[in-house]
Structure formats: structure tokens, C-alpha cells
Amino acid sequence: MTEYAGPLPTPTIDTAPFWEHCRKHELRMQKCLDCGHVRYPASVICPKCYSENSEWASMSGKGTIYSWVVFHQAYGAFFAGIVPYAVAIVELAEGPRMLTNIIACPLDEIDIGMPVEVAFEDITAEFALPKFRPLGKP
Amino acid sequence: MGSLGDKYAIVGVGHTKLGKVPGVSSIGFNVLAIKAALEDAGLTREDVDGVLVKYPTSGFSSLFSGKLCQALGITNKLMAVIDLAGATIGTMVQYAAMAIDAGLATTVVCSYGDNPLTGPPGTYGRVNSDDAAFGFVGAPAGYAMAARRHMKEYGTTSEQLGAIAVAFRKHASMNRNAQMQKPITLEDHQRSRWVVEPFHLLDCCLVSDGGAAVVVTSAERAKTLNKKPVYVMGWGQAHPAWDIAQRESLTVTGAKRSGEMAFKMAGVSPKDIDLAEIYDCFTYTALVTLEDYGFCKKGEGGSFVQNGRIELGGELPCNTAGGLLSESGMPGMLLLVEAVRQLRGECGPRQVNNAEIAIASSQGGILTTHATLILRR
């Protein structure tokens, strides 16, 4: 693949496992082993019960659009090549909300409440971005 | 301690040139603004024993407040940089009053100055989190995300947001300090290019150089100074704090709890307010703040801002100098300066008749922080 010129994730001690799972096209988040709460973004404790015990649980990858915007202004050369593009907050079936892109969907068909599913996009050898497309769309 | 309402006052306000002002550092804008505010109050550097400053958005080094004090020739008892983005403005005045009440200082200057327009490039488009990998960059997008949710939940329209931009520009046309003074129409708003949909360009505040400052002291001392004191009747703060994707609601902001606290402390209600200076980094910010303060019901902000209600001569004149949308994009201190000037009766053609009580909001991040001040003459 040609060299990817967009901003890359910058994994931290907390978020590195999330991105490593994404690289393998697995959407995993930390699930509290004491109260069952699924948290995102990654953290050292459960924000509900303060337990330090968690596992990287596999997510269904399905959710709905909570809100969305369309970027027309390009912040930098890379984005000038891809505007207009949609950024959304997707609420996963397991509860957490995440910031992502909506792909494989005409911009004027996007709506709040629309069912979507994860679609990983390999951008470099180290990173795949968890984006979302309309549910059931090939 | 009992209620601090009415015990402290703003006794001086000042600002630098606004707009595109090359050749002045962020320290320089703070120094010039504080100099102007002290002159307005009839005070000198010897009278000041507290300096509070908002961190410059364009970046700063540690102990920024110390460098500012050095440039001002002030050694003091109280100094701090506060990091609450735009809400720093309202909180500085609160902390100034609390510090004076606690005996830490007698006279405190609160300042913000920066040069994002002519200084370091890319201040507001800086990439600083993994969100950037999804192209989620810059200030408008988060507010646009919240506005979209409001539109879906309550049927709010882009034309209603446009009414806010038109009203504030009309006010700026009566303010010779304003960065944008040429009136606009609703059609101009609708025709302006998309930035991040649902925001047009004219939904977004300006990017500006400049500085502004206020001087806070006790009510007793205030009575001995140059200008009519403007008393701080009530204040509040509430900080939703979390990333917008994690927020419980995108359509209720910190303004709700912050406003409730301020109204309770001041012992007044929205119907007592003569004018409002509402933080308007985007049109939506002003709309949702007016709702959360209780000037109208939740979800009715769209119709509330139409038909001249928030214009001079209307039921609740808002952002009478033009706000961030038209006077200066400098985050919020000028709203406070204008509230003080209105209550002193200094505003000439844009003066609100018999203005007695004003509310000033400040907020920052992406509806992340909020502070409220209720002021009276």
C-alpha cells in the first residue's frame, strides 16, 4: 500500500491493547470482572465500581448512530483529499459510545438512530481504524 | 463564611486592540489588557496583590503567571494559571472574590490575552488525540455534533441558529471595536460555506488576537474608586468534563447547574435579567445556554432566539457588543467587559435602557466547562 499520510493513533500505556486488537480486526473493550461494566476509552480502573480487575472483552461490533457531522473544511492536506466525510458518535450494543467514521453510506442517508456495524480499515501495517457502515450492507 | 453575593465588585475593565493585531506576544496582550483595566479603575500596580490568568490557547510554558507578573512589575500574594478553557473567565472572578474573602489578597486582576490569528500557526486545528485519526479535528466539530442532536430531538433549524448570528452582528455594527461590523442577513448565513455540517461559516466564532482584563476588589474598596462599581451578585460553575462521546447528554450543558447555583446565590430569576452576555463560540452554544439558564424551556431555544427577542430593544438583549461571533473570538473576557460597561451605562448607541442586572456566561472545551456570573450595578 502507498504510505498513509493521515494522522495515526498514538497509543498510550492504557490504550495500546485497544489498538493492537484493532490491528487484528477485533473490537475489544475493557469489561469489569466485578460489576460487568464495559468502559471506553481504556482506563486503569472501572469508573463505576473502581475495581482494577478487567478483561478485554470482544464487542459485537454493532450499534447505532448517536450523532454525526460532515466535515467540509479540511484541516490539513490529507483531509483536503477526503472531504466531505462523516464523523459520528456510535453507541455500541454493549453500551459504550465511540467516535468513528461512517463509511459506505451516502452522506444524505446518514441519520441518528441508524443501525451500523464495525468495518476495519487497514491504514498501515501497525494500525487498522474501527469505522462503521450501515448494518447488513455488503 | 456567609454568602459572598454583593460583597465583591468589578472595578475596572480594559482590553487591547482586537482582530488581526500582529507583533504582540500572548504575554504582551495580557500586560496591555491589565494596564488598561487598572487605568479604568484608577489603580496602579502597587494596588494589585493578585494575578489570575487563563492559559494561552496557542501554548505556554510553565509558570506563565510568574512571567506575566514580572512583565507587570508586580510581586503578589496570589497568582495562578487556570485551565478551564473558555470557562476560565467566569471562574477567575469567582476565585478572585474567594481569595479576597479569605484574606489572601485585596485587589486581583483577571486576564486573558493571546495571538492565535497572527502568532503560532494552527492553534485551533491542532491534532491532540486519537480522534484525529478519524478526521475529528478543530473546535467546530464537537459543537456541531451537539447541535445535530438538538436538531433531531427538538426540531431546531439552521435558520434559527442563523438568527443568533444575525442579531449579534447587528450589535457589532454599533461597536467600533468589533472585528466584524458589516451587518449580515439570514440569507448570508444560509449561503455561507459549510464548515462542519450542520454549521455554516457564520455559525462559527472569529479567530482573533487581543487581550482583555478585569479588576476585582471588595465592595467597600470599590466605593472609593473611579468608576461605578459592578457587584458580583451570584456565581456558579459546573463542568460536564468528559469527552463528548461519553457525555450523558449533548443537549443539556453545564449551564444548567451553574446557572441554577448563580440564580440562587443572587436571589434573582431569569425574568429579572436585563441583558445577557452569552458565550457564543458557535451559534448553538448561545442557544443551548439560554435554554439551560431557564430563559425558555428545553427544546424551545430555536423559536426563542427568533423575531428580535435577543436583539437590542427585544425582551432579552444578548451579546450587545457582538460576542465571539462578531466582536472578537477571544474566549469570553470581552463578554464580561461589555456586561460591566452596560451596567455602568457606558455603551452609547447600543446601551440597554436602565440596565440593572446582567448575566454573563463562559464555557469551554466542547461544552466541557461552564461558569456563570450575575452582576448588578
Ligand SMILES: [Zn+2]
Ligand atoms: Zn466495575
